[in-house]
Amino acid sequence: MLATVDSVAMASGAEAPYDLAPRRKAELVREIETDYLVVGAGTSGMAFVDSLIAGADGEVVMADRRHGPGGHWLDAYPFVRLHQPSANYGVNSRSLGNDRIDETGPNAGFYERATAAEICDYFARVLEQDFIPSGRVRFFGMTDYRGVDQDGHHFTSLLTGEDTIIKVRRKLVDATYVESSIPSRHEPKFTVDPDVRVIPPNDLVDLHEPAAGFTVLGAGKTAMDTCNWLLDAGVDPDMIQWFRPRDPWLMNRTSTQPLELVGAYMHLQSCWVEAAAEAEDATEFAHRLEGHDVFVRIDPHIEPRAFRGATISTRELESLRTIERIVRQGKVLHIGTHRIVTDQGDIATNPNQVYVDCTAAGVRPTIARPIFETDRITLQYVTIGIVPWGAATVGVVEARSDDDAEKNRLCPPLVFTGDAADIPRLVHPGLTGLLARSADPDLSAWTETSRLNPASGAADHFDDPRVPAALASLAANIGTAMTNLERLTGAPAATV
Ligand SMILES: Cc1cc2nc3c(=O)[nH]c(=O)nc-3n(C[C@H](O)[C@H](O)[C@H](O)COP(=O)(O)OP(=O)(O)OC[C@H]3O[C@@H](n4cnc5c(N)ncnc54)[C@H](O)[C@@H]3O)c2cc1C
Numbered sequence: 001m002l003a004t005v006d007s008v009a010m011a012s013g014a015e016a017p018y019d020l021a022p023r024r025k026a027e028l029v030r031e032i033e034t035d036y037l038v039v040g041a042g043t044s045g046m047a048f049v050d051s052l053i054a055g056a057d058g059e060v061v062m063a064d065r066r067h068g069p070g071g072h073w074l075d076a077y078p079f080v081r082l083h084q085p086s087a088n089y090g091v092n093s094r095s096l097g098n099d100r101i102d103e104t105g106p107n108a109g110f111y112e113r114a115t116a117a118e119i120c121d122y123f124a125r126v127l128e129q130d131f132i133p134s135g136r137v138r139f140f141g142m143t144d145y146r147g148v149d150q151d152g153h154h155f156t157s158l159l160t161g162e163d164t165i166i167k168v169r170r171k172l173v174d175a176t177y178v179e180s181s182i183p184s185r186h187e188p189k190f191t192v193d194p195d196v197r198v199i200p201p202n203d204l205v206d207l208h209e210p211a212a213g214f215t216v217l218g219a220g221k222t223a224m225d226t227c228n229w230l231l232d233a234g235v236d237p238d239m240i241q242w243f244r245p246r247d248p249w250l251m252n253r254t255s256t257q258p259l260e261l262v263g264a265y266m267h268l269q270s271c272w273v274e275a276a277a278e279a280e281d282a283t284e285f286a287h288r289l290e291g292h293d294v295f296v297r298i299d300p301h302i303e304p305r306a307f308r309g310a311t312i313s314t315r316e317l318e319s320l321r322t323i324e325r326i327v328r329q330g331k332v333l334h335i336g337t338h339r340i341v342t343d344q345g346d347i348a349t350n351p352n353q354v355y356v357d358c359t360a361a362g363v364r365p366t367i368a369r370p371i372f373e374t375d376r377i378t379l380q381y382v383t384i385g386i387v388p389w390g391a392a393t394v395g396v397v398e399a400r401s402d403d404d405a406e407k408n409r410l411c412p413p414l415v416f417t418g419d420a421a422d423i424p425r426l427v428h429p430g431l432t433g434l435l436a437r438s439a440d441p442d443l444s445a446w447t448e449t450s451r452l453n454p455a456s457g458a459a460d461h462f463d464d465p466r467v468p469a470a471l472a473s474l475a476a477n478i479g480t481a482m483t484n485l486e487r488l489t490g491a492p493a494a495t496v
Contacts, residue, residue: 030162030164031152031165031166031167032164032165032166032167033059033166033167033168033169034059034061034138034167034168034169035058035059035060035169035170036049036052036059036060036061036168036170036171036172036173037061037063037145037153037166037171037172037173038060038061038062038063038173039062039063039064039172039173039175039176040063040064040071040174040175040176041062041064041068041069041070041139041141041175042064042069042070042072042175042176042179042180043070043071043073043089043123043388043391044071044175044178044379044387044388044390044391045062045069045071045175045379045391046069046070046090046091046126046127046391047090047092047387047389047391047392048173048175048379048391048394048395048398049131049137049395050091050092050093050094050126050392051091051092051391051393051394051395052395052396052398052399053131053137054093054395054396054399055395055396055399055400056398056399058136058169058170059136059137059138060131060136061137061138061140061166062137062138062139062140063139063140063143063144063145063155064139064140064143065142065143065144065158066141067141067142068120068123068124068141069123069126069139070119070120070123070124071179071180072179072182072185073116073120073123074116074120075182075184075185076182076184076202077116077184077200077201077222077225077226078116078202078205079201079205079229080115080116081107081113081115081116082113082114083113083221083253083312084113084256084311084386084454085111085112085113085256085257085258085454086099086112086113086114086118087099087111087112087258087259087451087454088258088386088388088453088454089114089388089452090119090122091388091392092388092392092450092452094122094130095451096114096118096122097114097118099111099112100112101260106313106316107313110253110254110257110313111257111261127139140155140157140164142157142158142159143155143158143164144156145176148172151165152165152166152167153166153167153168153172154166168375170375171377172375172377173376173377173379174376174379175391177366177378177379178364178366178387180364181360181361181364182222182360183201183202183357183358183360184200184202185360186359186360188217188357188359189331189359190331190333190334190335191333192334192335192355193334193335193336193337195351196335196337196353196355197352197353197354197355198335198357199354199355199356199357200357201226201229201356201357201358204354204356207354211353212350212351212352212353213239213240213241213350214230214235214239214353214354214356215240215241215242215349215353215354216230216240216241216243216358217355217358217359218243218244218358218359218360219244219246219306220248220310220358220361221250221308221311221312222358222360223242223356224312224320226356226358227240227242227320227323228316228320231320231323232319237322238324241325241327241353242326242327243327243329243332244298244326244327244328245328245329245331246305247297247298247299247303247304247305247306248297248304248306248308248310248420249286249289249290249296249306249307249420250295250297250310250311250317251294251295251296251309251310251311252294252311252312252313252314253312254314255268255293256268256311258454258455258456259457260461262454262455262456262457262461262464262467263461263465263467264466265454266455266458266466267292267294267469267470268294269455269470269474270469270470270471270473270474270477271289271292271294272289272294273431273477273478273481274473274477274481275288275289276424276477276481276482276484277477277478277481278480278484279424279484280488281424281488282420282422282423282424282488283303283420283421285424286304286307286420286423296312296314298317298320299321302328305419305420305421306419307416307422307423307426308416308418309363309384309385309416327347329342329344329345329347330343330344331343332359335349335355336349337351338350338351363416363418364416365415365417366380366415367415368380368415368429369413370404370408370413371394371411371413372397372398372404372408372411373404374404377394378413379394380413380415381413381414381415381416382411382412382413382414382429382433383430383433383434384414384426384427384430385416386452386454388452389450389452389453389454393437393443393447394411396446397410397443400442400443409436410433410437410440410443411433412429412432412433414426414428414429414430424488424489425489425491427485428485428486428488428489428491429491431478431481431485432482432491458470458471
């Protein structure tokens with residue numbers, strides 16, 4: 001009889017429990033032991049392990065369904081780039097790229113942003129040149145974590161079917177909880193007539209004949225990347241129809257710059273905290289940031305109702321604004337040869353349209369749970385929108401102590417629901433964690449020097465007037481901001 005199966009897949013609501021019993025008799029051939037079993041070798045798992053092994057002894061086993069490390073980047077559309085600078089992405093111990101400010105091209109004036117291929121190569125090097133040679137990390141690709149029973153944790157090779165029992169001395173680390181939902185691996189929620197061509201953005205580069213037009217479905221950053229790629233490739237804006245039911249608030253790329261341009265990021269931080277101190281609700285919070293050019297939107301006449309932390313440049317925004325065929329008519333239910341059925345009525349269409357499905361959620365909404373539990377760590381966001389910095393922070397905190405209550409105090413999780421109305425509920429735990437960690441001298445010193453923190457090194461840039469101005473503003477507003485956020489969200493007062 002099996003004990004309760006507490007699988008990561010179940011935790012993220014993805015799958016039914018796996019029945020271990022019939023397979024166990026015939027196929028279990030291997031048993032291994034480790035201190036940490038990390039399920040998921042995407043950015044979260046990799047950034048966590050890097051910081052964990054830098055700060056603590058012990059062995060780590062990593063398992064991923066994909067063939068190598070990198071997570072969703074291994075299946076990303078070919079024209080994707082990081083939305084943020086490479087300078088703050090990846091693991092703490094190794095740079096990604098050359099920390100160069102691009103001088104030409106669409107990213108001119110901003111720190112370089114890696115392609116998916118560069119990110120995957122980077123993570124492969126972290127694994128092969130750093131983790132494996134440390135002698136403390138073992139990696140199992142094409143391996144599905146199945147759950148735990150009285151014998152231990154179980155994973156199965158997707159190639160051979162071989163089951164392995166893993167005895168975990170310290171903790172299971174669920175690095176799948178905030179797993180990205182991406183177009184190439186997602187099932188659309190609408191149905192399609194057999195002769196209609198619906199493709200993920202990945203397949204745009206495989207088209208062999210011109211389309212009558214392109215209909216882009218989805219309002220997120222993937223849809224924006226797709227529209228911009230089509231426009232840059234010479235497609236006339238009138239050939240693009242864009243189903244965009246909910247416009248999002250977006251971060252202005254100018255505000256997210258680190259290193260030599262860190263004054264911009266410090267300005268963002270001070271505007272953020274000032275808005276948190278003064279706003280009466282989420283709408284006002286967003287409009288205050290828009291007033292400082294920190295938040296931007298595609299259409300100034302439409303009130304955004306979504307927020308997922310995506311970043312965009314002014315150039316990209318201006319390009320997107322050339323697309324005038326915007327459809328805001330609710331959710332698509334069915335695509336036929338001549339009609340698109342939405343929950344708010346039908347829309348005429350024509351054959352030979354190429355429909356590009358960008359409706360996958362990207363950053364998925366999750367239910368917040370304590371990050372540190374007796375035998376488990378559930379990686380979640382602890383910094384707003386910056387996955388590697390958050391996961392590395394959790395690794396550093398885990399390496400320092402065994403006190404789960406204290407570690408949870410330092411790392412309150414925050415949840416991206418995707419709803420702009422929830423921004424204060426996102427900002428409150430984000431600031432609570434930042435304050436708690438900055439009051440701890442060791443953690444504060446690590447944060448100050450971490451390459452994953454966009455504000456790192458700001459103290460060396462007092463010659464940029466935005467830095468001292470931002471620090472003064474932060475000091476003046478942080479107390480009021482926390483009180484106001486507690487009022488807006490009903491959250492208890494933070495204990496720092
Ligand atoms: C197009 C795009 C651009 C983005 N740009 C940025 C950016 O610039 N900056 C930023 O901070 N964030 C960005 N993000 C957000 C992104 O989600 C994170 O940066 C990060 O890559 C997420 O990493 P992850 O490890 O949490 O998830 P994933 O990359 O999804 O990795 C999770 C892994 O878990 C594995 N897994 C799941 N279940 C199991 C199981 N049962 N057994 C074994 N393995 C399992 C999966 O195979 C997967 O490899 C972007 C997201 C997208 C989609």
